[in-house]
Amino acid sequence: MKSQIIMENVSVYYEGKCVLSNVNLEIPEKQLTVIMGPSGCGKTTLLKSLNRMIDLESDVKIDGKIIIDGVNILDRKTDATAIRKKLGYICQTPNPLPMSIYDNLAYGPRIHGTKNKVELNSIVEKCLVAAGLWNEVSHRLKDPASKLSLGQQQRLCIARALTVEPEVLLCDEPTSALDPISAKHIEEQLLALKNDYTTVLVTHTLRQARRLADYVVFIYLGQIVEHGPAKQLFDDPKEPKTRAYIKEGIEYIT
């Protein structure tokens, strides 16, 4: 099993307070890794440090190393825009850009230098197909993205993340703002994509973790309690905390 992302002694502090301490983790390539744990335990922080989105928050300090393709991305010399191109990010709530559906998808390739109209058209179609949205929007690509339903918007965001040809998809509770049917759609898309992209999914829904995960990381109060292949972790957890979480935590533990 090859590792896509290697985290070594990563700690994150917000306003001097430690929210993630001493994380050592290897995330396997082309598999779906679920990071689970109760709300406020540092899952989102972990995800945001992987593509340096954490830089956008104020008063954050981050220690340790995160190595992707042999490069320590926490090194200040590493270009954050190149990292973010490589690691697509999907938010909790859909966040379309204030543009048409087409422009939402063409935005990424355009800023990275693709100007050719034919090429852009094919990227837009390919990514919308991959996100399972093409049939619903192919006849109205010029419509504002804000006119889509929330579930469609979230699939648009997945499609948009794919347009810049990332290697990794980081998903931060991508179904939490959606109705159950839309959520099911998203899960299906993520399963369909996991063979082509290394996927890291944050969730606090245990059932979702069970449905999707190949590899599971359990975090509690800013520390990794346990991680391992899904089957092993769910069937035979080593740590008492993990066992307790899996047993009680059918839904939300807060």
Add this chain to the structure above:
Amino acid sequence: MDKRKLEEAFFKALMIASTLIVIGGLVAVLFVVLFRGLPALNFAMITQLPQGGYLMGGGGGILNAIVGSLYLVGGATPIAFAFGLTVAFYLNEYAAKSRIANLTRRCFDVFWSIPSIIYGAFGFTVMVYFGIRASLLGGIVVLALLELPIMTRAMDEVVKVVPLKIKQASYALGATRFETTFYVVFRQAIPGILTALLLAFGRAIGDAASILFTAGYTQNLPNSIFSPVASLPLAIFYQVASPYPVVQQKAYASAAVLVIIVLMISISSIVVSRRFRKFIIT
């Protein structure tokens, strides 16, 4: 009726009455200007330069003032827009929440409240120092100064409320701060930016005091940016001051022209704004 219902009814009536009074004021101004101005408004008025003895009832029109005002504001608005938008972006995207940003905002608030005659006096002093006469250039620079705080603070407020999640979407695709600001924040803020443009434009085209000494006045069209230029507010001022009723009526016609220009700009900005508004994320 109990006390709470009475309270509710009273304040509702008060609000409706206030709104009606405000709208009534606007309608009254428009009515007086158009009622008194339109009869004197004819084709010659807007297509001819004033002939000799115009202010004593001579023939001709106010083409000099119409063209002059459009030159002045047409020159000043893009300058103020370019600086204002850059500052608004800097305050929100580059220096957000910093002490310098807050200080800058307070300074612009003070600039905004300075009466335009002060800008005129300032511009005049500077021009005398450099030996520049009242001219189109002087008027444009002073009007740009007058527009700058309005433009900047109004755009600052709209850029400030662009949701963080939209910017995150852009950054997550590997966009730089410049790309995020100019392609995404700008797109979201367009309707508000148009409103800011309109506010500044309206203040500048109607202002007489700031250009009184700096742009001067002339019966002709300017032939370079160094020649003096006429303007609608000053044309109105001189014509109202005339003792001849015919000329006074032409003052109202000039006022009607000014109002019509402002209305045309407002309506076109609403049309443009609507085209972009449907794309913004709420």
